Amino acid sequence: MAKRVAVIGAGVSGLSSIKCCLDEDLEPICFERSNDIGGLWKFTETSKDGMTRVYKSLVTNVCKEMSCYSDFPFQEDYPNFMKQEKFWHYLQEFAEHFDLLKYIQFKTTVCSVTKCPDFSVSGQWDVITETEDKKDRAVFDAVMVCTGHFLNPRLPLESFPGIHNFKGHILHSQEYKIPVGFQDKRVLVIGLGNTGGDIAVELSRTAAQVLLSTRTGAWVVGRSSHGGYPFNMMITRRCYNFIEQILPSCVLKWIQERQMNKIFNHENYGLSITKGKKSKIIVNDELPTCILCGSVTMKTSVKEFTETSALFEDGTVEENIDVVIFTTGYTFSFPFLEEPLKSLCSKKLFLYKKVFPSNLEKATLAIIGLISLKGSILSGTELQARWATRVFKGLCKLPPSQKLMADATKKEQLIKRNVIKDNSEDKLDYIPYLDDLAACIGTKPNVPLLFLKDPRLAWEVFFGPCTPYQYRLMGPGKWNGARNAILTQWDRTLKPLKTRVVHDSSKPASMSHYLKVWGTLVLLASLLLLCKSSLCFKLLWDKLQDRISPYQISIW
Known part of the structure; x- marks a missing residue:
């Protein structure tokens, strides 16, 4: 009899998990509290249901070849970077192609997930759900939690003295959908991440003035790189990763700073990284131009608010502020889990490879998608789901829970004593993390062997972009179309660009x-x-x- 797996959430991670369960002959049942798939990618006009959704103008930051499911490429005519609606359609195509919708129970909230009395032997979970005020209980052999990062808005009002005296409008970016209602307003955006940059740029077209406040600064890159090719495809390569493993971090930092400042001098634009702060990169094609044109003004962190103004750390004051938008991120939680598991899962340090809680004697619960990657989150969550389902089936083994807890506890103590830094919240390096998961499954590409058997493919794998198809070339879950997908990835990249081909003798000669x-x-x-x-x-x-x-x- 097939093992029954409860999948919580039908977003990007949930859809991956359903399919991976089916690939391993498991029986998934997915519980989705909204009425559709896609999670935050399903746009709605309001956030009254408490769910985080994308704003209407959002465009993907990772190009299509780097952010697709590993055995389901985007259609070749899809743009390389697409609006949220187009990406949601891709998720729908994926779900329909693999017939996943029939495994999803919509408008169903998971109330609790608790261990069965014989958990130490069976590893089973008691799951209580609610659908239209009707509760149901069922026992599952495993659980995949796919609720993601963006659950609860982080609104740190206590860190801003005087904010409660401010008479203007205050909102979190979760509430932002469209730029209507901000015409001729003076808007202060707090937080310089991808969302903060996007909102500041969009509002600069309608607001009287946009102020963008940041504590740390950021490196700003565009979606296109040298020659107009997608930035992600040009930098995410095994050959570069190999070099990064060899070079000292100080040398890599120096190279990065030189490359970033070649585009434009970040210090001149008020974007340079504050000394002592962690380096971060955001993707934004228009922010430098908006700063150059004066429609966006960069500011330091806010020291204090008054009824109508803001005092900044550098001593400057901005008067007559109408709206403050906090783009300060989100916190995650697992309200349906019992203690101490709930608290443990909120500490990424105690999640083995960011997936399995360290304290479970039976590895039958997996947290999928609770990661920050320097690349496509979708690719990472898919490999997490592939690994987790094979662990559930007994095909992949984990170290004993006692060892995992001991290692995590020791690391936590060293962090408290400032012996080592806590990097559990840092963005993970894309290729090393995916290779680590792939090695656990047995799907990590063997590049030296490929050079002997298939030199053309090996060249693309090592020197070309590290696209998700690489993890379908060999091992469990091998896809026969992976080789062709890799060799034709540039064709799909260029296809949507070549909508006007001009055969002109005046064309500059090569x-x-x-x-x-x-x-x-x-x-x-x-x-x-x-x-x-x-x-x-x-x-x-x-x-x-x-x-x-x-x-x-x-x-x-």
């Missing part, structure tokens, strides 16, 4: 064209000189023959 033209001219000139020199040689020879006797010529 370097090879110039070499051919000049090479031909040089060759002709050489032949003429050779012919001319041959003629001169013949005349000289004739003159010599007149002066030299026939006998001497015969000797020659």
